Amino acid sequence: xxxxxxxxxxxxxxxxxxxxxxxxxxxxxxxxxxxxxxxxxxxxxxxxxxxxxxxxxxxxxxxxxxxxxxxxxxxxxxxxxxxxxxxxxxxxxxxxxxxxxxxxxxxxxxxxxxxxxxxxxxxxxxxxxxxxxxxxxxxxxxxxxxxxxxxxxxxxxxxxxxxxxxxxxxxxxxxxxxxxxxxxxxxxxxxxxxxxxxxxxxxxxxxxxxxxxxxxxxxxxxxxxxxxxxxxxxxxxxxxxxxxxxxxxxxxxxxxxxxxxxxxxxxxxxxxxxxxxxxxxxxxxxxxxxxxxxxxxxxxxxxxxxxxxxxxxxxxxxxxxxxxxxxxxxxxxxxxxxxxxxxxxxxx
Amino acid sequence: xxxxxxxxxxxxxxxxxxxxxxxxxxxxxxxxxxxxxxxxxxxxxxxxxxxxxxxxxxxxxxxxxxxxxxxxxxxxxxxxxxxxxxxxxxxxxxxxxxxxxxxxxxxxxxxxxxxxxxxxxxxxxxxxxxxxxxxxxxxxxxxxxxxxxxxxxxxxxxxxxxxxxxxxxxxxxxxxxxxxxxxxxxxxxxxxxxxxxxxxxxxxxxxxxxxxxxxxxxxxxxxxxxxxxxxxxxxxxxxxxxxxxxxxxxxxxxxxxxxxxxxxxxxxxxxxxxxxxxxxxxxxxxxxxxxxxxxxxxxx
Numbered sequence: 001x002x003x004x005x006x007x008x009x010x011x012x013x014x015x016x017x018x019x020x021x022x023x024x025x026x027x028x029x030x031x032x033x034x035x036x037x038x039x040x041x042x043x044x045x046x047x048x049x050x051x052x053x054x055x056x057x058x059x060x061x062x063x064x065x066x067x068x069x070x071x072x073x074x075x076x077x078x079x080x081x082x083x084x085x086x087x088x089x090x091x092x093x094x095x096x097x098x099x100x101x102x103x104x105x106x107x108x109x110x111x112x113x114x115x116x117x118x119x120x121x122x123x124x125x126x127x128x129x130x131x132x133x134x135x136x137x138x139x140x141x142x143x144x145x146x147x148x149x150x151x152x153x154x155x156x157x158x159x160x161x162x163x164x165x166x167x168x169x170x171x172x173x174x175x176x177x178x179x180x181x182x183x184x185x186x187x188x189x190x191x192x193x194x195x196x197x198x199x200x201x202x203x204x205x206x207x208x209x210x211x212x213x214x215x216x217x218x219x220x221x222x223x224x225x226x227x228x229x230x231x232x233x234x235x236x237x238x239x240x241x242x243x244x245x246x247x248x249x250x251x252x253x254x255x256x257x258x259x260x261x262x263x264x265x266x267x268x269x270x271x272x273x274x275x276x277x278x279x280x281x282x283x284x285x286x287x288x289x290x291x292x293x294x295x296x297x298x299x300x301x302x303x304x305x306x307x308x309x310x311x312x313x314x315x316x317x318x319x320x321x322x323x324x325x326x327x328x329x330x331x332x333x334x335x336x337x338x339x340x341x342x343x344x345x346x347x348x
Numbered sequence: 349x350x351x352x353x354x355x356x357x358x359x360x361x362x363x364x365x366x367x368x369x370x371x372x373x374x375x376x377x378x379x380x381x382x383x384x385x386x387x388x389x390x391x392x393x394x395x396x397x398x399x400x401x402x403x404x405x406x407x408x409x410x411x412x413x414x415x416x417x418x419x420x421x422x423x424x425x426x427x428x429x430x431x432x433x434x435x436x437x438x439x440x441x442x443x444x445x446x447x448x449x450x451x452x453x454x455x456x457x458x459x460x461x462x463x464x465x466x467x468x469x470x471x472x473x474x475x476x477x478x479x480x481x482x483x484x485x486x487x488x489x490x491x492x493x494x495x496x497x498x499x500x501x502x503x504x505x506x507x508x509x510x511x512x513x514x515x516x517x518x519x520x521x522x523x524x525x526x527x528x529x530x531x532x533x534x535x536x537x538x539x540x541x542x543x544x545x546x547x548x549x550x551x552x553x554x555x556x557x558x559x560x561x562x563x564x565x566x567x568x569x570x571x572x573x574x575x576x577x578x579x580x581x582x583x584x585x586x587x588x589x590x591x592x593x594x595x596x597x598x599x600x601x602x603x604x605x606x607x608x609x610x611x612x613x614x615x616x617x618x619x620x621x622x623x624x625x626x627x628x629x630x631x632x633x634x635x636x637x638x639x640x641x642x643x644x645x646x647x648x
Contacts (some may be wrong), residue, residue: 136578140578144623148619252574299457307444312450
């Protein structure tokens with residue numbers, strides 16, 4: 001009896017030690033999630049909590065871009081489409097039908113998935129820069145449509161008066177943060193699964209992937225839909241935080257933002273975009289006192305970091321702290337001289 | 349194209365054709381420059397239209413603030429803008445050119461830096477640049493400012509010059525060879541790096557000339573680069589990336605589309621991008637490489 005009681009903590013500890021603490025990157029990720037979950041114990045400052053909530057929403061948004069563009073290489077420069085479609089759907093349903101956030105969020109996400117299918121299917125034939133520039137067009141066309149039917153969409157003023165996620169900032173915090181952690185973990189799991197491997201293969205060489213019997217069309221559509229789903233959840237959360245939505249949620253900058261965050265953090269990693277958002281978004285907010293030059297500083301920071309680390313921040317950090325075993329391809333701490341599993345020599 | 353007999357009169361049709369030609373000429377200048385650097389160095393330069401805006405502001409600095417002769421100011425501003433573009437290429441883009449996504453973001457950051465620096469220096473108020481020539485003429489009963497006619501004329505001259513440079517000179521042959529196959533061009537003894545720098549300089553110079561031509565016809569604001577950027581992207585994709593011929597054709601197609609939408613649709617200015625992008629989408633859904641695009645299948 002006592003044996004079984006002690007076994008589980010022991011097993012959990014072993015799993016933690018073997019699976020997480022063994023690599024510095026994973027340790028940092030775990031510590032980061034724990035700090036986020038425990039943050040309200042240390043500060044209840046409404047403004048700080050709001051910044052963390054917004055950063056979390058944008059982290060999901062950026063990671064969803066990475067899932068599609070970083071992994072499958074389908075450079076989507078119109079990612080705001082998913083975000084804006086979900087935001088408008090959630091906002092309009094809430095405003096006109098009075099649906100609660102619990103319902104508008106999933107419906108908005110489904111709308112974003114449909115948008116993903118809608119642009120995914122015609123774009124399957126396009127490659128490289130043509131795909132990026134075609135995807136760029138969709139949200140901007142939608143802005144045109146919105147401005148034509150202002151009775152429904154609020155036109156260029158947008159719509160406001162949408163319900164808050166919750167009256168209490170703390171409750172909002174504990175709604176958004178667990179959703180963010182769950183979604184980011186799910187995305188990371190997807191990319192580490194067989195599906196993720198196929199996504200990598202499509203990016204590296206689509207013809208070879210097809211020749212290996214992979215239905216690349218199907219997997220590209222899956223990537224578009226999954227990406228739309230996660231970006232849609234982010235858009236729905238965002239509209240209930242901001243309580244209004246306008247055409248800028250579909251604008252050019254909204255499409256470029258996830259790309260900036262992801263490339264800054266490191267593409268094809270999922271954790272890269274999250275790190276990028278949690279560094280750049282609070283940085284922007286902390287620069288509010290010098291409002292006039294904050295965009296300038298932001299652009300300079302992005303430029304300098306990319307010139308020094310063109311693969312992104314986390315990729316640079318990972319390559320400094322971890323190395324890949326030449327025999328079994330497992331990741332090891334850079335300080336080890338032999339692989340932790342197959343004991344192959346790491347310093348060949 | 350969008351014109352139908354029921355909703356337009358002859359006057360409107362004439363207006364659409366004349367203003368479509370003028371804006372088509374400007375888009376052609378911008379798009380040919382964009383195509384040039386994409387073709388030679390495979391760079392999607394999102395800061396392209398930021399240099400178009402920069403040239404307008406430089407004319408304002410040289411002519412209005414420093415009080416130079418207007419034509420000297422124009423020449424100087426084109427030179428300075430091209431120099432900044434070439435320096436930006438050498439020190440910001442070239443070192444990381446193996447990383448395509450990073451280059452995209454670096455050029456975007458460059459555009460934002462130009463925008464914010466101008467907004468710091470001149471505020472967000474609208475500025476006006478003196479016209480090169482005043483007055484207007486009547487063409488088929490339509491009042492057109494001389495400045496706009498000059499813009500179209502210079503644009504056509506510049507496009508012809510670019511065409512001659514690319515097709516009739518040794519340098520042009522080298523640039524086209526680099527665009528066609530970088531490695532082989534290198535093996536044949538062409539200095540590929542220098543060709544790219546020259547292409548970048550020429551590309552920015554064309555953008556700056558376009559900026560200098562249209563700056564007097566509307567006022568300068570620090571975020572005026574975004575809308576032409578979208579149009580230029582639509583033009584080059586429509587015509588086929590890297591194809592100068594395609595960029596020319598695409599520019600005039602979208603130029604006419606734009607003026608048709610602006611004249612026929614109420615609140616058309618919000619719709620002109622949407623209409624242009626819709627046409628672009630339809631074309632590339634039918635022809636995935638655009639009208640004259642080179643296929644990228646064999647790209648190494």
